[in-house]
Amino acid sequence: MKTKKLLAPLIAVSMVAGAMPISNVSAASNDPKIYVDLHYEDDGDIRADVMLENVPTFFTGSFHIDLSDSWTTTNNSQGRFFTTTDCTGSGGHASVHEAGEHGAFIFITSTDMENIDFNGRLVSFYVAKSENYDPNNNGINVVYKSGENFVDNLYHSAPDHSYTNLLPQTLETTPTMLGAYEYKVGDVNSDGYVDAVDCSMVWSETKDRSYCVDDIKNTYQSIFPKAKCAAAPDANQDNWISYEDGDLILQYYADMATGNENNTNVGKIDIFELFDD
Secondary structure, X not given: OOOOOOOHHHXXXXXXXXXXXXXXXXXXXXXXXXXXXXXXXXXXXXXXXXXXXXXXXXXXXXXXEEEOOOEEEEOOOOOOOEEEOHHHOOOEEEEEEEOOOOEEEEEEEEHHHOOEOOOEEXXXXXXXXXXXXXXXXXXXXXXXXXXXXXXXXXXXXXXOOOEEEOHHHHHHHOOOEEEEEEEEOOOOXXXXXXXXXXXXXXXXXXXXXXXXXXXXXXXXXXXXXXXXXXXXXXXXXOOEEOHHHHXXXXXXXXXXXXXXXXXXXXXOEEEEEEEOO
């Protein structure tokens, strides 16, 4: 979730698992969707989490993740291309196969043809920024491909053993990632530091009200003109910008100035994904 050449000294800072809340995804909350959430790991590897939300139970499936020209698939620092997750531990298995330089092919199966709830973080793979990286054009999205060389589906089995392919329905409501913006949590004026100036900016704008990050994701610059994204002032990453976030920023600044440990999210590098509405 961040640019190694832009903020290189900060890359080693540990990342907050979960980055932006799932509510940042734009489709209606009860619609099925598949999308990618980007995170920096402690060692600077960029992990792309394939997320399923509200997808009905199914027993087998496969689909494609296409990368824009901004990304390439890669191995992490331990030499791994992908990692499985806890949500496949109840009889399911997910794996990722590289499908050329700019994409991945996801396979999911469950044991004994039983339908399983795969919602949550299904599987993760690793990406690196390409020489064409552009934060305004760097989507990583689910796509449907048909043809004799592709078998894309999410098959659900009914009691009468009839099969339903859930993927087309899911893709209808799956959001499209328009951009992914790297930022430092609490750095409101984008000068590379989190300090009293950032605190003052948050306090000034939240004296009488709070802002939902989702609500201002396209208009935040009218409130915080220099912020890299709507999430930058959200110091506790609860999806709301409030007076409390200014308090956390000031505490972080005080801790850094006095050499004290600070265990909050402030000062860490994250990625904010902007999805279509």
